[in-house]
Amino acid sequence: HVAAVAERATAWTTVTGLDGAVWQSFARIGVASLGLSLAALAAAYFFSLRGRSALAFGAVVLAAANLSFGAIAGYARMAPYFSLAEVAPLVQRALEPGAPIVFDGGIDTASSLLFYTDHPVMLLGQNPEQDFMTRQFGIGRDRYLTSEQFAETWRSGKSLAFVTERSRLAEWEQVLGPLPAPVAESGTQVVLLPER
16 A cells, blocks of 8 residues: 555655555665666776776776666656656646646645646645635635535536545545546546546
């Protein structure tokens, strides 16, 4: 079981909130990267003992590059569990200009949608009084939806995307009725488009 994005908000809850399969794939990357780097460092040591400083330096560079590539591969493996960047282009293409993306959660976990799409992001089930600009100046109050408002919008036939945790689909079926299959998945989150 992989915990929802909002439940993985600290280093500790991240470590404990991802299941064994995720960590195993991450560990394979780490072991391979570290093993190859250690082999390169052993070669560097061997070359340095033989007075082949250029080859020793090359082996150290190879070890460092391998660790860097391992970090990049590890980041790419974990990124979908923390960001919606991978699915944002699909959402961008699927929606009409100006159509909203309704996010089931807080802005802290939806922030990648603000960065990677041109669509307004609506927050579902969040308290607008917790947002300083909304509370103090009323800015963005129209970006907050209740479940009832969202159900009405979902049934309207208008273009929109709905992003929620896969684990909450059954709950949303109780509110919205039968749901279409997700058009995209990123970590524990899925993207749904209403049938039009």
